[in-house]
Amino acid sequence: LVSSQHLSYSAKDLYNSATLVNEDDVDDSFQELSDLSNLLLLEDSKKVPHLKRENLCKALLDVPNLSEDFHIFYATNFQPAKKIDQEGIVKCIWTSMAENLLSIVIDYINIKHKYPEEVILLIDGPKPIPEIVSTLEQLIQEKNIKDLSFCPEDSKPKCKNQIKLKQISIVKGDGKSAPTITNIIHDLEIGLVDKAIVPIENSIAGGVAETVDSLQKSENVFVVNEMVLPIDHCLLAVPGTNLKNNLDEITKVTAHHMTLCQCMDFIRKNLASAEIEPSSSNSIAAKRLKNKYAADQDVRHEAVIASRHCAEIYNLEIISESINDASINETRFWILSKDINSGIKTPKNKTTVLFQTKDEPGSLQMILRIFAINHVNLSRIESRPAKKNLGEY
Template sequence: MHKIGYLGPRGTFSEEAALRHLGERKGETAGCSSIEEIFSGVAEGRFDEGIVPVENSIEGSVGAVLDLLAGPFDLAVRGEVLLPVCQSLMVRPGTRLDQVEKVFSHSQALAQCSRFLRRELPGALPVECSSTAAAAAKVAGSSRPWAALGPARAAAVYGLQVVVPAANDYPDNATRFWVLGREQVPCAAAHGYKTSIIFGLQDRPGALYAVLREFALRGINLTRIESRPAKKNLGNYVFFIDFLGSQGQPGVQEVLGGVASLTVGLKILGSYPAWNCAGTDAFASGGREASLTLAGLRRELDAVDARIAELLAQRTRLIDRVASLKQNEGNIRDPLREEQILSRVRQLSLTAGGDTELAEEVWRVILRHSVRRQASRLASGAAGNRQQALPQAP
């Protein structure tokens, strides 16, 4: 049975990425305590594949993964998974937000929510854990008023209650994972692939420019370029490049030949199916796109629904802040502003290839809800002010 190692324990974003990559294939996942354990597990044959985070849209690349690929492990990149990251704040049932003393999570999750923590929990102490799931388990096992940041799935696994569905400072947060194996994916001259390489450079002027020129001359698009210390002399670096194309394409073969002549220690990590907009890779499900099955489509719909729910919760919180800035119930409605919103939504839907009538209908419901919510909050605020203004009994 196909076995995939991931950075555990259960309930992490890494586990979710592993399950997405597994798709419809029969297999199992195994949690590891460190990234190096995943690498060694694949190299020694305990796992068929391993899945590791390689970069985050907010915090950048995961240096430990790049260093291990450039160093002692001779593994190939066989695929990628792009996972939206929503950090939820969770507590033991009955714990109020104003009671929270400490917030536990992985260092990257704490960094991704730093502004939220300073604004909403200024008195709570951030505490780093080995993973978001380990943080959830720690909070679940304590009687203290603590909180954890992590995927909402971790709350279900460890019996916690989500009090803030989306605590991210940036709503478009996403992490890219690499699928590692002992052998590269066989690839033909097909579109929809990426290729990843590592190389060093001779210490001479224009060395990096000469390499990049090979790609530019052949019209090959780079999707990432990064340098890491070579762990040798100060100022000695290795470079990582991802680009669109497969080793089976003649143009890619030409550029790799040119790069090999200009670099030191060129290592081709592999060509692999690029993660597409629907959230699938062509290698999942034994070469088929996972989303072409009913179960795969339902998983994609569930992921979209979860994102919609998170964004609606975020919009509602913004509406509450808008209401706090309005002085009376008479200025809640702004017909011109509402028409501008609807016009923009129709245009966005048209550009995205969606149903403009459906988009407008949904947004009219959202706008009506926003007006009712603002009216309710303003009314309760006015009632509170009147109560405070009543003369006190002597």
């Protein structure tokens, strides 16, 4: 979204703002908007989600010392599209977005008779867009535009005709989520995120196979730290049901398969007749239940297993607390990075090694003997299928 803020308007000096949003049923047409506040308060009929407007408002607070005249350009970070090999589409989107930004800046110069000191981009993604300055410079050259250029925010403008381009990520410290562990590690591999947090083992259900299998296929991804978190599962349902006292009326329970493994005793004793449905994550299961309820679907006999935090976020009722099979339920998480030196070095560092032995007697013993000779303690050993032939690990 492109708009102006704190600009004085008159009948002959109207400033046209463009909308460029990645939503359905919205034309990239020009609209007359008096200021950024009006733009952020557009009704949902404009297909600008409430949460996106909230994020934009919060991001504005991170812009220091805004002058009386400034411009903000909002753009979706289109980098994720590259992972599905849509390079041509991505390039087309970049060009379209850059052309919109360039036309807005030129309109501003013509109306205000001066150059803006900087253009601020609010990025709907966790990282800045490195290609945007070069894309703008290429367009300026192709269109043979004189006396106009851009420079990144860490550079000093060389002349009054050069405009500084500042980028502020809306998705700051909150990071981003992904539907599966495999997607998380893939996002790290292709540079969409700097670090990734994935579960590796649980004190009740054991190792997380998807994490090990995904790392087996990854290149240049390292474990740089770990954390152990207590896990306390709750049974959640939509508000207004009487399921708390009638668990046998629940016909369907949804949760991540590792969560189901951690709560099998509770499920066997209290939900024996319920359909068990695995989900890619507990939070997605909770969100879907909330959305079905909001769409007036009959979910009075459905439940999900998730945390208390999920109950608060999605306005679900806790109908049974601490349902995991053991009172001590902990999950070890790995922090992954492509930078092997980004971890915190301590005297008790761990090392994780992934290797394959020859299929012959004593091959594993020969490798383990090296650790014993060098007095290196092994805390965990796990075998995973090599995915070549049955029986190969």
